[in-house]
Amino acid sequence: MNMLSRSAKEKLYFGLFRACGALVVLTLVVIVAYMLVGSLPVLSLDFLTEPPRGANARGGILTPLVGTIYLMIIVFAFAIPIGVLSAVYLAEYQGKGRGARFWSIVVSNLAGVPSIVYGLLGLGLFVTFAGLGRSLIASGLTLAILALPIVISAAREAIQAIPPSLREASLALGATKWQTIQHHVLPYALPGILTGVILALSRAAGETAPILLTGAAFYMSSMPDSIFSQFMALPYHVYAVATQTMAGMNGSPVVYGAAIVLLLLVIGMNLIAIIVRKRYREKYRW
Amino acid sequence: MSSIEVNNLNVWFDDKQALKGVNMTIPEKGITAIIGPSGCGKSTFIRSINRMNDIIPSCRVQGQILVDGKDLYGPGVDVTQVRKNIGMVFQRPNPFPKSIYENIAYAPRIHGTRDKKKLGEIVERCLRRAALWDEVKDRLDKSAYDLSGGQQQRLCIARALSIDPEIVLFDEPCSALDPIATAKIEDLLEELKDDYTVVIVTHNMQQAARVADRTAFFYLGELIEFGDTSQLFERPENELTENYITGRMG
Ligand SMILES: Nc1ncnc2c1ncn2[C@@H]1O[C@H](COP(=O)(O)OP(=O)(O)OP(=O)(O)O)[C@@H](O)[C@H]1O
Ligand SMILES: [Mg+2]
Numbered sequence: 001m002n003m004l005s006r007s008a009k010e011k012l013y014f015g016l017f018r019a020c021g022a023l024v025v026l027t028l029v030v031i032v033a034y035m036l037v038g039s040l041p042v043l044s045l046d047f048l049t050e051p052p053r054g055a056n057a058r059g060g061i062l063t064p065l066v067g068t069i070y071l072m073i074i075v076f077a078f079a080i081p082i083g084v085l086s087a088v089y090l091a092e093y094q095g096k097g098r099g100a101r102f103w104s105i106v107v108s109n110l111a112g113v114p115s116i117v118y119g120l121l122g123l124g125l126f127v128t129f130a131g132l133g134r135s136l137i138a139s140g141l142t143l144a145i146l147a148l149p150i151v152i153s154a155a156r157e158a159i160q161a162i163p164p165s166l167r168e169a170s171l172a173l174g175a176t177k178w179q180t181i182q183h184h185v186l187p188y189a190l191p192g193i194l195t196g197v198i199l200a201l202s203r204a205a206g207e208t209a210p211i212l213l214t215g216a217a218f219y220m221s222s223m224p225d226s227i228f229s230q231f232m233a234l235p236y237h238v239y240a241v242a243t244q245t246m247a248g249m250n251g252s253p254v255v256y257g258a259a260i261v262l263l264l265l266v267i268g269m270n271l272i273a274i275i276v277r278k279r280y281r282e283k284y285r286w
Numbered sequence: 287m288s289s290i291e292v293n294n295l296n297v298w299f300d301d302k303q304a305l306k307g308v309n310m311t312i313p314e315k316g317i318t319a320i321i322g323p324s325g326c327g328k329s330t331f332i333r334s335i336n337r338m339n340d341i342i343p344s345c346r347v348q349g350q351i352l353v354d355g356k357d358l359y360g361p362g363v364d365v366t367q368v369r370k371n372i373g374m375v376f377q378r379p380n381p382f383p384k385s386i387y388e389n390i391a392y393a394p395r396i397h398g399t400r401d402k403k404k405l406g407e408i409v410e411r412c413l414r415r416a417a418l419w420d421e422v423k424d425r426l427d428k429s430a431y432d433l434s435g436g437q438q439q440r441l442c443i444a445r446a447l448s449i450d451p452e453i454v455l456f457d458e459p460c461s462a463l464d465p466i467a468t469a470k471i472e473d474l475l476e477e478l479k480d481d482y483t484v485v486i487v488t489h490n491m492q493q494a495a496r497v498a499d500r501t502a503f504f505y506l507g508e509l510i511e512f513g514d515t516s517q518l519f520e521r522p523e524n525e526l527t528e529n530y531i532t533g534r535m536g
Contacts, residue, residue, distance in 0.1 A: 097343075165380040169442070172338060173393040173449055174370030183392070188383060283384075 035263060038256030047257055052232075056219055056240060057247035061258045066223055067136070067216070067231035068205060068265070074140025074227070075147050075204045080197055082144075083151030084186075087193075090152070091159040092181060107156075111149035118146045119213035127214050137227040139215040146210060147200035154196020158189035191277040198273040202266040208235040218244070234262040288354045288371075288452040288483055289314045290335060295349035297330050297339065304330045306507045308349075312500070314452075317475055317484040319498035319515065321491060323535065326504040328487040332455045335485065336372040337365050353453070370397060373446030373454040373482075378462050379438035381430035381445070386413075386422050389430050389441055393449045408448060416444035417474050436467025443474065454478065456486040460493065472497050491531060495519050503527045 004012065036043075042060075050060030090107075094100040122142025132138040162185055170180040186193075208216075217230040218240050224231040241247075242255045290312040297305040305327045312318050320328045330339065337358060339345045351358045358368050370393075381389050390409040399405055409426065413419040418440045422433070430441055439459060446454055456475075460468040475497050478484055488494050494501050495515060502512040503526070511518060511527045522528040529535040 163380070165376060165378060166382060168338065168341070168376065169380045169382065169445075170392075171341060172336060172369055172374040172376075173396075173445070174366045174368075175393070175396055176366055179396055183396070184382065 032260070032263065035256050035260040038251065039253050039260050041253040042257045043253075043260075048261070051221075052219065052237070052254075055245060056237070057245040057252055057254060059254075061234065061237060061254070061261060063220055063223060064232035064234045064237035064258065065261060067233040068235075068262070070136055070224065070227075070231065071140050071143060071211070071233060072201055072205055074137065075144045075201060076197075078141060078144035079147040079151050079200060079204075083148050083197075083200070084155050084193060086148075087152045087155030087159060088181060088186070091156045092177070092185065104153075104156075107149050107152050111153065115146060115207050116209040116213075118142055119210035121145065122210055122214040133228060134215040134230055135228045136215060136224050136231045139211040139231070139233075140227075142210045142214050143204040143207060146207065147204045150200035150203060151193075151196050154199065155189065155193040158192025158196070159185055161192065162188050187280075191280045194273050194277055194280075198269050201269055205266055205269075206235050206262065208239055212236055234258055234265075238262070290453065290483065290485075291350075291352040291355075293350040293352070295331075295334060295347070295351065297327070297334060297348075298346045299342070300344045304507055305334070308509045310502060310509055310512055312483065312485060314483050315479060315481070316499040317479045317486060317497055319494035319501045320485065320487045320504060321489075321494050321501060321530070322504035322510075323530065324489075327507045328504055329457050331504065332374075332457055332485055332487055335453070335455055336369050336374055338369075338374065340365060370449050371451055371453070373449060373451035375439070375442050375446050375454070375456045375459045377458045379435055379442050381433075381438050381441050383429065383431060385427045386430050386433070386441060387426040389445050390448045393445065397449065412444040412447045413441075415447050415478070416440045417470065417477070418444055434467070436463050436470060439463060439467070439471060440474065443471075451482065453483045453485070456484070458487050458489060461489060468493075491519075503530060505530070 047060045048065060049062055051063045052061065053059030090100065090103050094103060119142065122138060122145070126132045126138035126141050127134055130138075132141075166184055166188070167180055170184050171177070175183070211233055215230050216233050216236040218232075218236075220230060220232050238255055238258045241252060241258065242249070245252070247254070290310075292308055292310045292312075295305055295308040296303065308331065320331060322328055333339045334347060335351060335358075339347060347359060349359070353371070357363070382392065384392075387409055390412050391405045394405060394408050399408070410419060410423075413422060418437060421437060422428075422441075425432075430438060433441060439462075443454075443459075460471050463471065472493065475484060475486065479499070486494075486498070498515045500513065501515045501518045503510045503518065503522075503524075505526050511522060511524045513523075518527065519531055522531060526535070
């Protein structure tokens with residue numbers, strides 16, 4: 001039965017793990033390299049500062065880039081406070097009883113809902129029912145709902161990871177529960193919360209289906225002038241150019257260029273998160 | 287410097303009773319030690335005195351604890367005010383992951399002291415009281431986590447004093463420390479007992495015999511015997527107490 005010695009087995013499995021790890025890294029490298037090579041002809045600062053021309057097939061990506069940034073700001077403004085506060089409620093006030101289990105099932109199920117369903121929800125709730133129309137705010141709110149469960153579960157985990165002894169120390173000094181949360185729980189949990197926030201923002205930044213249904217435009221000659229106007233956004237721009245223009249279907253560099261800017265945006269957010277996290281880890285560590 | 291009068295205290299966790307009809311009067315000042323086998327309710331008892339058991343949802347408390355004649359469990363009592371007058375030091379050092387200064391300044395600040403100079407004075411006074419000042423005065427802005435375990439525990443004592451309490455509770459404060467750090471804490475307890483009513487839970491009978499003026503022996507949630515330390519260790523009245531202190535019982 002046992003044809004391999006224990007040390008040979010050890011080597012075999014270790015090699016396997018290493019290969020799997022390498023595969024993951026390789027995938028990222030290949031994606032970035034592929035996008036870079038494809039987009040080389042258009043990569044320049046002008047690409048970022050000029051609006052699309054020639055029915056999207058030429059020119060830059062200023063309009064969709066700005067649209068995506070606006071969306072992120074709206075998601076940030078709504079998903080973070082609501083998400084973090086509900087996480088505080090779930091972790092600190094719900095305890096560990098049946099209610100808490102019910103909530104965690106709700107949250108993890110929300111995280112698994114397909115994004116097109118969020119799109120339909122946004123269409124019904126914000127565009128039609130709330131009368132916001134197809135607009136930046138309707139799309140931003142839809143993406144915020146989509147981001148919410150990610151923020152909530154990350155924040156909740158970060159909060160629950162704080163040793164109870166620190167809470168007790170604060171309460172024993174006569175601090176109220178809210179003071180304890182505000183001065184200890186939230187600051188110590190911040191690195192973990194931040195990770196969740198960035199993950200959620202990255203996910204929201206790349207979504208196409210929800211914004212397609214709630215306000216993203218195929219082409220706009222100008223920037224959105226208010227939160228109630230339509231907008232262009234990077235993921236939809238990639239999709240639109242790739243499928244709706246002759247140039248795009250023949251592998252236009254604009255497609256790759258827009259995709260790599262989106263990618264860099266997400267990677268950039270992750271880098272910021274890492275730096276802030278490191279700073280905080282140095283300040284508060286236990 | 288307050289006396290603590292416990293009247294018929296019963297504590298349950300769900301339907302398991304952890305304390306059964308405890309009656310005990312702890313006079314002001316001096317050191318009162320609580321001893322007894324593991325699980326007999328020592329921690330539950332001292333956590334009742336500053337209402338820390340309130341944070342455990344399954345916990346139910348019945349009875350009276352009078353501090354200077356006022357019932358801590360009476361109607362309309364503000365829990366945070368109760369805790370503000372009673373310091374507590376825990377089994378494992380649990381400083382906040384902040385600077386040494388912040389650890390001490392935190393409580394005075396949330397209780398309304400804003401003045402920087404005043405806060406600085408409080409920090410120095412508490413650290414001196416906890417015999418830590420000379421070791422840390424040059425690095426008040428450094429993380430409390432850079433201190434050794436024994437120093438951290440003295441920092442926690444200084445923090446407990448920062449609220450200017452009358453009573454200070456210790457739940458096995460030395461069980462995570464080496465003998466030298468333990469000796470320092472014991473010296474410190476001697477220093478504190480003239481100004482504070484000190485209640486200390488300990489697993490270590492020698493420690494109780496060394497530092498405590500009075501000792502209480504708990505067994506299975508009941509107070510079995512309470513008296514002067516020398517009397518309790520030399521001429522215990524109850525057979526259970528005798529068995530415990532002579533090592534014939536866990
Ligand atoms: N949070 C809790 N939930 C449920 N039961 C508890 C809880 N805390 C304590 N108990 C129970 O109450 C009883 C007394 O516990 P307590 O912690 O007061 O004992 P102790 O004398 O301090 O023990 P040790 O010396 O091990 O610290 C034990 O039977 C314990 O199982
Ligand atoms: Mg205990």
